[in-house]
Amino acid sequence: MxxxxxxxxxxxxxxxxxxxxxxxxxxxxxxxxxxxxxxxxxxxxxxxxxxxxxxxxxxxxxxxxxxxxxxxxxxxxxxxxxxxxxxxxxxxAVSQEVRFGGHYVQGHVDTVANIVSVTPEGNSLVFGFKLRDSQYEKFIVEKGFICIDGTSLTVTQVDADGTFYIAMIAHTQDVVVMPLKKIGSLVNIEVDLTGKLIEKQISVALQNQFDDSHSTLNKLIEQIIDEKVQKYLSTK
Missing domain, CATH: 2.40.30.20 (Elongation Factor Tu (Ef-tu); domain 3)
Structure with a gap:
């Protein structure tokens, strides 16, 4: 970790x-x-x-x-x-003596992204990225964590087309590799594990509900269908 x-x-x-x-x-x-x-x-x-x-x-x-x-x-x-x-x-890897100043990072890279823009903003640099594999876009949210080339960063903006941005302060620019890279270069992306865990839990829970004919979800769906059918028949 x-x-x-x-x-x-x-x-x-x-x-x-x-x-x-x-x-x-x-x-x-x-x-x-x-x-x-x-x-x-x-x-x-x-x-x-x-x-x-x-x-x-x-x-x-x-x-x-x-x-x-x-x-x-x-x-x-x-x-x-x-x-x-x-x-x-x-x-x-973290030890017991390390202050947890970033976020929980596994070191299990999900995919890569291209640097699509670099814009100065005061003494910061705003980097824009586009993922190679769009299925990971759902895990990238404004003000959420992301790990880029092993650097813990905060997402500042996400565009409708999936392009996302981070702002890098002057200190970080001096100690990481990203400012050395050019537009078009690849960076490693590890999305926040929390989002993947939540998606998995919801998916499993919903599938279990669908598989159980007596589940609350199936009963609710049956109720909604019955109400729609009765409403339709009442207009005939």
């Missing part, structure tokens, strides 16, 4: 596609450097969020660590755009 509060930016040192070694994840292996500040308490098997993707440390030294990335993760995320020199947001 993560908070979406980026600890530092690392840099891709090596990107090895089709790495079939034990530490390569049968997909891509990536070595990230410039991470010494978060490796003092690192262990093999620890989770580190890399641009919002929860990845497992398979090797590390004082300054670098290696992760294996599965084919499914590559499809879901912006990993295929990474090259040597790409800057990456990094955050360790």
């Amino acid at each position: 993560f908070t979406g509060i980026v600890e530092l930016m690392g840099t891709v040192a090596e990107y090895n596609p089709q790495d079939n070694s034990a530490s390569g994840g049968q997909g891509v292996s990536v070595t990230i450097k410039g991470a010494s500040a978060i490796l003092n308490d690192c262990h093999i098997g620890d989770s580190i969020a890399c641009n919002g993707i929860c990845l497992t440390v398979t090797e590390f030294d004082k300054d670098t660590f290696k992760v294996g990335i599965s084919p499914e993760t590559i499809v879901r995320t912006d990993v295929s755009d990474w090259v040597t020199g790409t800057r990456i947001n990094l955050e360790r």
Whole structure:
């Protein structure tokens, strides 16, 4: 679990596609450097969020660590755009000592979005995004949480076409990768888990009601139909 509060930016040192070694994840292996500040308490098997993707440390030294990335993760995320020199947001999994300053982030990226606009607003930058997969638009609401490239942010506006916006203050601009990206670039998106849980609970509850012929919902539907039929017959 993560908070979406980026600890530092690392840099891709090596990107090895089709790495079939034990530490390569049968997909891509990536070595990230410039991470010494978060490796003092690192262990093999620890989770580190890399641009919002929860990845497992398979090797590390004082300054670098290696992760294996599965084919499914590559499809879901912006990993295929990474090259040597790409800057990456990094955050360790939460510990008991961490203040929960962001929001509940799993590190399970749902999809990607394109940056469609960047507009200065005072010393802030307002970024606009369009999702690749529109089925996640229902989980993005004004003033709701969203995690973008591993950064916990607040949605400031949602347009009718699904385009959504966040405002990034000057401090955050200095410590995360998004301002380094250009319009059209991909970002990783993890929508707020709360919305997905609520949708699942409502869906299951409704399905259970439909499946039970004696349920309150079915009785209500029958009542409404009977009333409509009686009203129709009374006009004949």
